[in-house]
Amino acid sequence: MELLSGADMLIRSLQDEGIEYIYGYPGGAALHIYDALFRQDKVKHILVRHEQAAVHMADGYARATGKPGTVLVTSGPGATNTITGIATAFMDSIPMVVLCGQVASHLIGEDAFQETDMIGVSRPVVKHNLSVRHPEEIPEVIRKAYYIASTGRPGPVVVDIPKDMTTPNERYEYAYPKKVKLRSYNPAIRGHAGQIKKAVDMLLAARRPVIYAGGGVILGKASDQLTELVRLLGYPITNTLMGIGCYPASDKQHLGWLGMHGTYESNMAMHHSDLILAVGARFDDRVTNATEKFCPGARIIHIDIDPASISKTIDADVPIVGPVDAVLKEMLALVRESKEKPDSDALSSWWKQIEEWRAFHGMRYETNDDVIKPQEVIEMLCKLTNGDAFVATDVGQHQMFAAQYYKFDKPNRWINSGGLGTMGFGLPAAMGIKLTHPDDEVLCITGEGSIQMNIQELSTCKQYNLPVKIINLNNQALGMVKQWQDMNYESRHSQSYMESLPDFIKLAESYGHKGVRIEKKADLEAKLKEVLAMKDDLVFVDIYVDRFEHVYPMQVARGSMKDMWLSKTERV
Amino acid sequence: MRRIISVLLENEPGALSRVVGLFSQRNYNIETLTVAPTEDETLSRLTVTTTGSDKVIEQITKQLNKLIEVVKLVDLTEGAHIERELMLVKLKATGSQRAEIKRTVDIFRGQIVDVTSSVYTVQLAGDSEKLDGFIQAVGTAGVLEVVRSGVSGIARGEKVLSL
Ligand SMILES: Cc1ncc(C[n+]2csc(CCOP(=O)(O)OP(=O)(O)O)c2C)c(N)n1
Ligand SMILES: [Mg+2]
Numbered sequence: 001m002e003l004l005s006g007a008d009m010l011i012r013s014l015q016d017e018g019i020e021y022i023y024g025y026p027g028g029a030a031l032h033i034y035d036a037l038f039r040q041d042k043v044k045h046i047l048v049r050h051e052q053a054a055v056h057m058a059d060g061y062a063r064a065t066g067k068p069g070t071v072l073v074t075s076g077p078g079a080t081n082t083i084t085g086i087a088t089a090f091m092d093s094i095p096m097v098v099l100c101g102q103v104a105s106h107l108i109g110e111d112a113f114q115e116t117d118m119i120g121v122s123r124p125v126v127k128h129n130l131s132v133r134h135p136e137e138i139p140e141v142i143r144k145a146y147y148i149a150s151t152g153r154p155g156p157v158v159v160d161i162p163k164d165m166t167t168p169n170e171r172y173e174y175a176y177p178k179k180v181k182l183r184s185y186n187p188a189i190r191g192h193a194g195q196i197k198k199a200v201d202m203l204l205a206a207r208r209p210v211i212y213a214g215g216g217v218i219l220g221k222a223s224d225q226l227t228e229l230v231r232l233l234g235y236p237i238t239n240t241l242m243g244i245g246c247y248p249a250s251d252k253q254h255l256g257w258l259g260m261h262g263t264y265e266s267n268m269a270m271h272h273s274d275l276i277l278a279v280g281a282r283f284d285d286r287v288t289n290a291t292e293k294f295c296p297g298a299r300i301i302h303i304d305i306d307p308a309s310i311s312k313t314i315d316a317d318v319p320i321v322g323p324v325d326a327v328l329k330e331m332l333a334l335v336r337e338s339k340e341k342p343d344s345d346a347l348s349s350w351w352k353q354i355e356e357w358r359a360f361h362g363m364r365y366e367t368n369d370d371v372i373k374p375q376e377v378i379e380m381l382c383k384l385t386n387g388d389a390f391v392a393t394d395v396g397q398h399q400m401f402a403a404q405y406y407k408f409d410k411p412n413r414w415i416n417s418g419g420l421g422t423m424g425f426g427l428p429a430a431m432g433i434k435l436t437h438p439d440d441e442v443l444c445i446t447g448e449g450s451i452q453m454n455i456q457e458l459s460t461c462k463q464y465n466l467p468v469k470i471i472n473l474n475n476q477a478l479g480m481v482k483q484w485q486d487m488n489y490e491s492r493h494s495q496s497y498m499e500s501l502p503d504f505i506k507l508a509e510s511y512g513h514k515g516v517r518i519e520k521k522a523d524l525e526a527k528l529k530e531v532l533a534m535k536d537d538l539v540f541v542d543i544y545v546d547r548f549e550h551v552y553p554m555q556v557a558r559g560s561m562k563d564m565w566l567s568k569t570e571r572v
Numbered sequence: 573m574r575r576i577i578s579v580l581l582e583n584e585p586g587a588l589s590r591v592v593g594l595f596s597q598r599n600y601n602i603e604t605l606t607v608a609p610t611e612d613e614t615l616s617r618l619t620v621t622t623t624g625s626d627k628v629i630e631q632i633t634k635q636l637n638k639l640i641e642v643v644k645l646v647d648l649t650e651g652a653h654i655e656r657e658l659m660l661v662k663l664k665a666t667g668s669q670r671a672e673i674k675r676t677v678d679i680f681r682g683q684i685v686d687v688t689s690s691v692y693t694v695q696l697a698g699d700s701e702k703l704d705g706f707i708q709a710v711g712t713a714g715v716l717e718v719v720r721s722g723v724s725g726i727a728r729g730e731k732v733l734s735l
Pocket of ligand 1: 448477
């Protein structure tokens, strides 16, 4: 057998795991590992400018490809800088392995230089964390880390590696384990057949059904099965913010997404339904609004890989624990075999009602010739990219507008921090996507607040030639905060202005990129076309949009799903 | 409602802090917690008593089960079970108090395990209510120090929690 040092074993394990890219930043406790990295060329390392960005890059990669991302950082500040990124991935169940250097074992607990208890600090925001206690364990620990991160309900796994575990001149036998055995971790591989049968019977008997799909459909790679089932049944479908793309937005059966800023018709259909089939969704508070007023007439079937997501906030009548793809496949077979068919009269009057809701509001906003509306920018981008770009966003109004007005027909293309709502996510996430999808259009839709939270990554983009298009919907304000202040604090705009904005064009140029400013509505289309034609350049597009725009619909706080503001003055 | 949840946990560093962390992160309540290795030294047995609505308890057991190091668990309060807690109490014992305390200890089937001219140290095992009852009987005025182990529990009959 081959003899390798701990550091070499680590890198070999990554190779054997099939890891192509790692994102990271070096420092003392990780230097043996960085040296091992230098002496090989299979695993490529991307040097970011801040460790948080490394995690978001790995995250963007994972969301776009469905494969786990990998991060490498040093101990102490390197490790703590990853926490926001890890928490972001945790909230959205993104598979990821974060390798952290640690001070040498004999120094742990002595407040050594750059010592932080990363196992303790990360514990609440990881699926699991592991520390290496002997160099020989490294291959097994790495195998376990990826296995845990990417199976069941995915999530981030932190591996803490004391420096003495990677000492160069101490060599051990290397073999990468083929299988992992964990007696205490056995994610479900199929749903309960009896429950599935019961669910199908209920589905076919429903009169006002709605399918409510979440990010679990995308993570569980079950878009095809879901689409097939929905089409076969002819039922309306809505999805969560995280589920965008799990069902084609251009399809007639799709009602748009639901919840706080979801479409009128989705929220109305949910509220008035008699049966909800929840697939890989978790009845988050941004979806349900007040739980005690949630969908009073609906019975609920809930499919999820994580039993703890079922009946956590809303009780399920038929819980089904299992991987969504496998469960949906079984449901499809049963629906096909079944002699029962959906009641076509009930279904057509349900659709008639839904069409009325759709006609009543749809998605609309007021336009005029003087200012550029943020919604118009998104619609234009969607048109110019044929709805086929990867769109990573930051957090705020621009994120909601992007989700509302860019129509995604495919999964894994809408990339946002839904659960944690992390400003600063967009640019590094877009970079992680562009790196592995060089021929695809990758947009980062952001705001002048958010972009400044990881703007230093423009430098990384230069180094690795990542020509993403940054679309800055510049409303000169922390727009979403300001909207809440308008609605709930009599427009007292406490700390929600962005003053002293940099000249983003010059800023981009100073990093070696291109910059384009758009201030007039008449220029919008032509300039965006120009930008999109600049295939090889990162272009920072600074677009001055209406400073007073709000995101609508917006659910009324503590109301039911159907209680919404539709504009600044209309409330239903 | 009060529940006794019994957990088989990998006997590994950090596993216990994950369990404790879960309770505080999710705002669950821990009343008592006991933990020690089992006859299989790769496993620890942990007993936690907690209170909460049925919904909260369901979440607690599900969230505990999600921890990678939790191998198995059971809510003992769902069936017939035995619960025991050990208490060591130092009591002021002078003059006529000495006989009185001795009598009470006998009634509660405890033992005096250490004696000085002014202090008795009493050991008592039983369910938590019995231990509370003893303290009440001797009166808090005479109690110098109390150490309780927290509840350990096991199901009655043939049921076992094992691998
Ligand atoms: C790291 C972080 N800090 C604070 C917030 C709270 N927050 C949510 S949206 C928002 C404003 C974002 O401003 P901008 O990026 O300009 O987007 P806009 O809403 O103006 O489109 C803030 C501060 C957050 N989500 N993330
Ligand atoms: Mg803004």
